[in-house]
Amino acid sequence: MDGLATTGNDCIAFRFEGALSSRQISKSVGQGGFNLKPDVLKIQKLLNLISPKDGGPLIPLKEDGFIGPKTLGAIRSFQAFHSLGSDGRVDPNGLMLKKMNEVPKEGLALRNSRILLKVVQSMPDLVAMAGKAVRKIEEAMDFVRLGAGGLFTKKKSFDLAELHFAFGNQSDSVTLSELAFIRTTYDRVSTVLRRHFSPITGGNPFGVNIFTIDPLGLPHFAYSPTQAGDAKRPIPEVHSGLVFLGEKSDTAVPDLFTHILFHELIHFVDDESGGRNIGDAGKYREKAMRAAHAVRMRNSDNYALFATHNHMGRSRLLASQPTLNSLIPADL
Numbered sequence: 001m002d003g004l005a006t007t008g009n010d011c012i013a014f015r016f017e018g019a020l021s022s023r024q025i026s027k028s029v030g031q032g033g034f035n036l037k038p039d040v041l042k043i044q045k046l047l048n049l050i051s052p053k054d055g056g057p058l059i060p061l062k063e064d065g066f067i068g069p070k071t072l073g074a075i076r077s078f079q080a081f082h083s084l085g086s087d088g089r090v091d092p093n094g095l096m097l098k099k100m101n102e103v104p105k106e107g108l109a110l111r112n113s114r115i116l117l118k119v120v121q122s123m124p125d126l127v128a129m130a131g132k133a134v135r136k137i138e139e140a141m142d143f144v145r146l147g148a149g150g151l152f153t154k155k156k157s158f159d160l161a162e163l164h165f166a167f168g169n170q171s172d173s174v175t176l177s178e179l180a181f182i183r184t185t186y187d188r189v190s191t192v193l194r195r196h197f198s199p200i201t202g203g204n205p206f207g208v209n210i211f212t213i214d215p216l217g218l219p220h221f222a223y224s225p226t227q228a229g230d231a232k233r234p235i236p237e238v239h240s241g242l243v244f245l246g247e248k249s250d251t252a253v254p255d256l257f258t259h260i261l262f263h264e265l266i267h268f269v270d271d272e273s274g275g276r277n278i279g280d281a282g283k284y285r286e287k288a289m290r291a292a293h294a295v296r297m298r299n300s301d302n303y304a305l306f307a308t309h310n311h312m313g314r315s316r317l318l319a320s321q322p323t324l325n326s327l328i329p330a331d332l
Helices: 037-048 069-081 095-102 106-146 155-165 172-194 227-232 254-268 285-290 300-320 322-327
Strands: 211-213 243-245
Touching: 037 069, 037 095, 069 095, 106 155, 106 172, 106 211, 106 243, 106 254, 106 300, 155 172, 155 300, 172 254, 172 300, 243 254, 254 300, 285 300, 285 322, 300 322
Parallel strands: 211 243
Antiparallel strands: none
16 A cells, blocks of 8 residues: 655644554444454454453454354453443444444553554664665666766666666666656655654654554555545544554564565655556565566565665575575675
8 A cells, every 4th residue: 555745743643652443344243243254353353452351351362253152252241341232243333343442452552562662673774775775876877877987886786776676778868767766766765754843843744753553453564545545544544644554563573674664665755646656566575576677666665675685785685585585696
């Protein structure tokens, strides 16, 4: 999911670092419910995040998406604890689901804190990745203009860009134009990472404030919504001005987590205009490295891979993403 950087001051007032949740289901779950697997799984995860002292299950439920006596019992127990009836069912937009989203959740708060701490720890790498990517692409542009005979040109910089974007035998003028587009994209990332809110002059709060917890419990590591979809969000606080971090982020190793954040930052700064948008195209990791040139130019993971490789080096890149081993030459 991609999007343009449109962060407004509203994101300061409504954040999800604590135990807030806004998970939604499409159909009823529980006794006599439709019990669709994705909906049951959401309810199981939500119940497991609720402390027993707040009506959550004494023994965590198996999160398998299948309704059974233990899940039904947990729904009924929560319902009885909060005096919400006795039908054993959770309905979309019903009081049960509303209460389950509102109840303080120690487990959720702890997990959110861990994820946000990882963001803070990744910030120095993210800032360095963006700045180094701009400089490396500028060196690649100099090489295209001046060739190997240029006094300050660096062929290795172009080779790295060629590895990740596969310019091939196209004309130098086309390659320079595309390199300029890539540089602009990285420069946008660098700008939003370095910009901070000023209590005197105001302005948009970027930097670490770009990142927050996904309150919808979507099955992603992270996502940045498209600006075009802002008018029809389940809740208005989920919008294109933020990058939302999912529960999977809690398990990602540090370097992969940083790569994922950078991937979403590319979506965040994407202008969504025709022919200049940067999406996913279903290409990640090794699939991104095998994609055609035209796909790479509009695929976020190619931008993230270049920046990660350039900053962290081959060893760290492969340690966190080993499936790339055969695709990254030892001399780059």
